[in-house]
Amino acid sequence: MGPARDAGAPLLELRGITKCFGRLTANDDISLRVSRGEVVGLLGENGAGKSTLMNVLSGLIQPDQGDISLTGKAVSFASPRDAVAAGIGMVHQHFMLVPTLSVIENIALGDRSLRLFPLDLSGIRDRLAKVSNQVGLEVDPDATVGRLGIGEQQRVEIARVLCHDARILILDEPTAVLTPEESTQLFEAVRSMAAAGTSVILISHKLDDIFGICSRVAVLRQGRKVLDAPLDETDRDALVHAMVGDTVSAPHGERVSPPGPPIVTVKDLRLKRDNGATLIDDLNVEVRAGEILGVAGIEGNGQRELAECIAGLRRPDAGEISYDGEPIYGSMTPRRLRQMGLRHITEDRHGTGILPDQPLSENHLLGHIRNPRFNRRSWLQRHAAKEATASIIDQYDVRAAGADAPMGSLSGGNQQKAVLGRELADGIRFLIAAHPTRGLDIRTIAFIQRQLLELRDAGVGILLISSDLNEIWRLSDTILVFGGGNAFGPVSAETTSLPEVGAWMAGHQ
């Protein structure tokens, strides 16, 4: 396409983009303008609609309403290929690189102008050299991608997009996986790209990223654009407020009794990412019986690792965790912990929580395979499992054809209720609840939250991990925030405020 030169029109304009998934409105009448060479920050919590908007822009999904224009000309993208051809390139949070191929081969992938017989990569090599020079992205074209570090792989992704003549570069949470030095290098590259005329849309949760390189920022909340301003006309507090909103803090239920003795104690804990970057350093916290400790924060800041450490599934890089005063590492196995009343609603239900092809009753057995009620000297007691499942279906209002219905045939909310029923049954003393209400409908969310409060009143210690700040705020007695490589807190819910927690989430003191 030959873009008509129109000095007045912005490079990219989104008008009235609306996208619904079922009853959920992911994008509600969102408009956004991006000029040539501008770096625009797109800020928002998980589920605010950032990814949906960018997926619309990169042709992965089609909007229900609204239109896109480039240099004043209306365009529509039926597929990502159309968007790439129009000069829109996206660097995803999870890299789309083939680890066994070299850098140059990865960049050549998907290039339809390439002659294959005989394969000639010299053109791409020249382009890569030019692009690297221009924006200061140093990459060795012949290195094998799998051997590169995360920061280098990201540079390859960016170089690939630029080699395909992108005029607009979308970066999805680019600093989430980077060390501080790598982030600084990335920012420098983004600045030179902007100076060379490329526009950049930076999706982020971190205020530091936004203030580091953006010239303008737009904030999304619950599918709507709630703020759009040049960076020098706003400040951190305004952004945090726009992101989190005026939450009415519902009381977290009247306490019936003070918390009891600690069940889980975390001492000097250090957690690292697989690439060695530190996630959490020197964490000290305890969860008492009859207390909910809420761990807030954008996902990927160490919450999953913390949960796995407490469940005995992962060894901490340093420090000690004990359960009922006994160190978890050394004598305890996940099986022993379970027998001592530790239960786990895992964040990835399909991957780690259920047997989708098996009936509900077998899924119940999975959680209680060592319970003598279901396992008498190694003999399975399937009838007992069916009875237990039937009473859970009843008690938790699980919509299922019966105890014999395969778990995978249930809706997500009903699966979660079945999992909840399984984990809460028979001797629960401590619960790790990781994103227990994510993706569920309002009724189920309310039901599960009520269950958690009832458990607390019954004296169960609960570690609640959630990226939904409202949920944390409403349920927790004590709050811990993971953000930007730091842990803030623990603080009592009574002595902090929502804006303060919101600012911590954005990695900002």
Next chain:
Amino acid sequence: MRSIQFIANLPAPWRVAAIAFAGALLISALLLAAGFSPLQALFVLIEQSLGNGNGLSEVVVRSVPLTLAGLGIAVAFRARVFNVGADGQIIFGAIGFVGFSLALPGLSGWVLLPLSMVAAIVGGGLWGGIAGVLRARYNANEIIVTIMLTYVAFQALGWAIRGPLQESAQIFPRSDAVPDGVLLGTMIEGTRLHWGLAIALLAVAATYVALRYTSFGFRLDAVGENPLAARFSGIRDRTMIALSLTISGGLAGLAGAVEIAGVHGRLQDAFAEGTGITAIAVALLARLNPLFIPLTALMFAVLSVGASGLQRQLGIPFPLVHIVEAIVILAFVIAGALQNADRGVRDA
């Protein structure tokens, strides 16, 4: 591709018929090209295996190691572990059996036979267990490891019968005959049908009960369906994987011992060649259900016994006989897979 799609879209019985028909056509064409009559070959194949008492008893004899090794493969498959090295485990079972019984010839058969069988299970279990531990600890691909260990086992067998276990006369590459006490007698006079059949049927029952009614079977299935969900529930998934290959190898080792004690009476080259590979098809076709495994083992035994008759009666060269056998096995496996695919669509 299009014709495969066409077959896949047919209703299940028609699909199986289409595969059977395609297989029959292919075999007929091959036989005709080599100058043999397909009809006559079919007749001989059936007559040799099912047409007389001798053939029938040979079929049952052949089905015994297939059943035992097939059970082993099914146990591993339940944990989604692919044991394609049953042949090696059979060899180590046989070596354990022969080595143990020759080392303690003074014991009475009542004591020596069960002990030697245990030695066979340990031998096969060790060989399977190596692959199991490598998979569980280092995530080494068990398909590659079990195949490679099979080659090692072939060489070990060759060395054993030319070295430490070679017969006292030192003439042939074979071991001494095992003591009479450990031989499995014939069940029916005048045939080769031996008491190994009873052992195999006992193993079928035991495996069925273990998989269906015990906590062990449940944990195995759970690890097979979702190892992480199992681990998060306190099941030691890696241990289960190592254990599944160990038990799998143990059952294959028992197959080797039964083959020695019931048929050969001593260790020799290629005493159960190809059993472990055919047993994969036996287990898959039985859909990993122990109760069906003797039936599918019988089917493959008919094929194997009948096919060797083709060579004797019609002079069809062995390579061609093997090709015919392979086409039939492939047809069975494809038909089974197509039926499973149908099930998958309905379940989803």
